[in-house]
Amino acid sequence: MNPPRSSRVRASITLIAIFALVAVFMVRLVDIQVVRAEELNEQSEGKRSVGVTTYASRGDILDSNGVALADSVMRYDVTASPQNMGDVIRKLEDNTRVTVPLLDVVKEIAETLGTDVAALQATVQNQLATDPDANFMYIQKGITAEQMAAVRALKVPWLYYENRPSRTYPNGQVAGNVVGWIGTDGPQAGLEFSENDCLEATNGSQTYERGMDGVQIPGSTVTSKQAIDGGTLQLTIDLDLQWFTQQRISEQAQAIGADWATAVVVRVSDGHVMALADYPAVDPNNVDASNVIDLGSRAFSTPYEPGSTFKAMSAAMLIDAGLADVDTKVSVPGALELSSGDVISDAFAHPMMQWTTAGIIQQSSNIGISMLSERMSDSARYDYLKKFGLGSRTEVGFNGESGGILAHGDDWGVTQSANISFGQGVSATSAQIASIFQTLGNNGERMPLTLVASCTAPDGTVTEPAGEPTHVVSEYAADSAVNMMETVVTGGSLRNQLQIPGYRVAAKSGTAEVAEGGVYTNDRVVSLAGLAPAEDPQFAVVVTYGKPDTIKTSAAAAPTFRKIMTQVLTMYRVPPSTEPAPNLPTTW
Template structure:
């Protein structure tokens, strides 16, 4: 009986203990699955889930014909999980198993990629509890495949786009480049809103050993490629213009050279060349001053190519015409006591306004300009686009220097392009206005942005700005033909079959407020003069020899002739006007 009671007591205790244990498990289960479920799930997911950036390619930059000037190619970043970096077993082709240490694995990656083994070891060991570190960035497809085939379980790969420039230095000054910190110059910067892709995000799960679980990848945010920028630049023409100015600049020992081709009807830049030119693929060793487009960023005194604007405003105001007669000594003392000199000593000339332009007389154009009030001339120069950025809004673009009030010397100097600084882009815009019947269209280098969904975005159309009347513009262009038919450089400016209007210019270079013997020489021209389609300007900076416009004239002639031929411009159908240059 006693034994039976003891047995029942033991059984009761056992049952109570069982219930207590079950109750404890139930409480813990409720705590895990109900009370702390979200917290524990998040912590568990955080330990097994790995977030990864998905890269999309940056948009292309293409020329007016669709030729690719900038694109993206696929490269691969090799990453690793230091937390899981341990020795592993690798099965050979013959079925044997080989143990591979961390050092051996990194040595294999080093041999394939060319990375320093010491840097790889540092990446793995510097934070051993980390789940992510870069080993090698930007390897090509062949190296990526070779590393992948090593089968290292704690090594992963990220696909990343790399920027390349298939045509090298062709339009490199305009296109710009992307560096390690993102867009750094040119169109790559100014049109980044169109070109920049949207990154995506994916998540995959890994096991306790750090190996990605097959089929576990989930994309939470899709990556979106960048849009395509289409330029107005013709890359074939750009290449030939770059070659032409480079050859002449090197031959005469110039510091630099620039040339621009503008389509008259819409202000499109067909070529915008610099020498030295920048290859976006290899920028090492190039002076930073030449990394951008100098036609927008370099200020200079234009010299006599500005005389065309002075003549046009005088004609527009009715104070001068092709029949205006000017008595021109080589040295003239103005009513205010200033002294104006022509480039050479000569006897007294009797020149018409076309003759003043053909002879490039500082004295003659100063006398013509003196008939206009300073404020009137200033307003015309602003309408021509001087003293402000062009519509292009290029990175680092300069405004030049155009004072709003002039002293007794400046009022004459500015008439012939001294005491004022401009960019080549501004000067090209001014000549486009003359060629376009007096209407200045905004310069354009970006034609459109095509978004990934096919939407095409273009700059808003502009009616342009009327600078001078159509009659004044045409009379000025007619007078500029006298420079080609009667000027000293007629033989190197003429193009058979076409009427050409042009103006030469030699600007003095000031340093420390004092003019030096350095020169900037230019030729600006329009063709065909009887039905203008293109403007070409060539500017050569600080040549060692041939410090006159003769240095730029044959380059202008070669470029303009190529433009007319390339775009099959019809020949002139009437002879150039035979305007009298003397009286």
């Protein structure tokens, strides 16, 4: 029997409806997958894909023995997903559940992190008001592992954690002025700044996807840029000696009321800086605690008129040029009137004295060294001074380093020519003075002053500083200068403060007037520089105090010099001297 007509009609209508519905789906599918595919993909990607920075570690700064002076530790950024923010449901011990309102959760987070509650609540509220669908916002940057564990214990599902290497300085003020520090804008001072090409890390980037609940989808991470750690910078500085040196200059600077102080220890054979101390010292972990004028290294940045420490160099130049010798006889008056009308005097009153060149060095006579220096032309003396490194920055190239002031020999004039022979009318840094004494101790060969021993790249490539020695004066001239400085220790006014039992020491004191506004004042810069053992110099030590309130002569620097030199000889097990000091004639 044929089905009724009404049944056929219903079947037809159903088929038509099905075809119509399929047609609608197909049109919609074409619209989504073809017409609007790119637009929708971008929107979807923006909501589920999260781009993050993968942080590389900045390179370590090590002392000569591999001890860290600066390194990177892991810190963590706390972030949140605003679109998933909301009240938190917590399960209590009795298995009941309690709902904690959003702002109360934010308060718990702030209190756990030790940050301002109201400020963090305001930040969250502002974010939710302006862009509630955002996937990312910072809660706090750079927290410790302990802080992160405490926040995790709150079990807030919309909080996330990212690694962020942070800089730390394990030894605080020890070598702080040299090492420098990292600020919010990157390297700010010291070797952190000047050696950034070695130390700098290159951060990478990754993208991962989150589900609707904000949780990262496993296996969805794609690395678009690989992170590369920075290189390792090894210094010539010995941490233990650096600590000792800083302690000694600090205690004496405070005792005599000095505004500042420096001390430099250099290995004579290769120019390696074994210690370089500044007072006041800077703690890179707490830079804000220091005065802004103390943030650099005065040993490199602060030139001063060095005074009589120059005299040994002046004598070496004359001997090298064949214009004098250790026993050259000079009749030294109590005052010397120059053709300019200016008068040169010594630090103590005396009648006409019959001194040799050695005697002039021992007695630190401004008049005597001026008279001897008249034998050499200003242009020739200028050329010697340039070879000694005056007027130019050292090879270290330290951040903020000064080359000092050295006018050209053609421009000196009579008075300045005389003054330069005994260290006035010219300025140099403590690092430059240390280089001068390294040269005299190294048979007249100036080695490039070296603070950085090497940089080791992440791939193992090692780069060492290149530099050639400079022949400045003859071995005979340099050795003669050292022998004459030894008479300062054996027979000078500071002999009781300079002698080190078992060792021959060569030293030269310096007391220089400080000029302000073109006029010399009552302030002084006092120094003591020397070498040991004198018969075969291994180390040079330079100690300087700026503007002391009490002892305004080089006697203020002598005790510190002896302590540091004694420590150096002991630390590096330098054998005691076995030969007696030469008996140079100082009078005639």
